[in-house]
Amino acid sequence: MAQTKQIDTNLKPIVVFLSSLVAMGIFVVSTLFATSVCEKWYGLVIGFILMIVAIPVHCFGKKMKISYALSFIVNSVANGFSVSAYYIDQKELLNISDMFKACVFPVVLLFVVFLLVQLFPEIKKNICISAIVIGCIMLVTFVVLEIKRDGMLFSFSFFSTLLALFSVGVMGVTANNKRYVLSDISFGSFGAFIIITIVVLFVISDGELLEAFDVSGGDSGKKPKHKKNKQ
Secondary structure: HHHHHHHHHHHHHHHHHHHHHHHHHHHHHHHHHHHHHHOOOOHHHHHHHHHHHHHHHHHHOOOOOOOHHHHHHHHHHHHHHHHHHHHHHOOOOOOOOHHHOHHHHHHHHHHHHHHHHHHHHHHHHHHHOOOOOOOHHHHHHHHHHHHOOOHHHHHHHHHHHHHHHHHHHHEEEEEOOOOOOOHHHHHHHHOOOOOOHHHHHHHHHHHHHHHHHHHHHHOOOOOOOOOOOOO
8 A cells, every 4th residue: 555655656746747738738729729719808807717617626626536637627728818818919920830839948847857856856846946947037038039039939938938837836846745646736727827817917908917006116107018910
């Protein structure tokens, strides 16, 4: 019995890694779908509704474990709908080839973290913290490249990396302990949705979201909206 538990514990990082790949795939597909059926910021509303639906599904996981996986899938779809509001607002056309290219860095980051956590479980926290720092540096890099080169590849790299960082956090929490891995994955998907949605709201509101919470301070006039027209 103890051996079975140990095997299950050792498999947790790969379960998180594989679920992250699933989340990335669903994210790409749902973003493409949402931009084709939504107008303006409506994807944000649909995404929020999906997240609300995922809450009781997650709670039901205490009785039926598969509900955790369903909650995670629903939130992954919700992420795509929220991000669709950004691309519709910025008038950026999505390209599935570039979208999958944008997922290369976060997938490589997740794979390296998974590999290192498997090899050196005793320093998993340091590994995950280092990965999160690297991920945050890349987030800033993608923002700069998006501004300078005005490309969908970099903006989607930003969102997919943001999604991956939550998986890194889940991997660090759930690896090599007695926590139920699907519950952590599901719970992490809520955090990913909230942060991604806040970022989208900030961008499409031209920073007025910060002003609403008195974070920006001072007299910050509304910046002219930067619209992008892709051919």
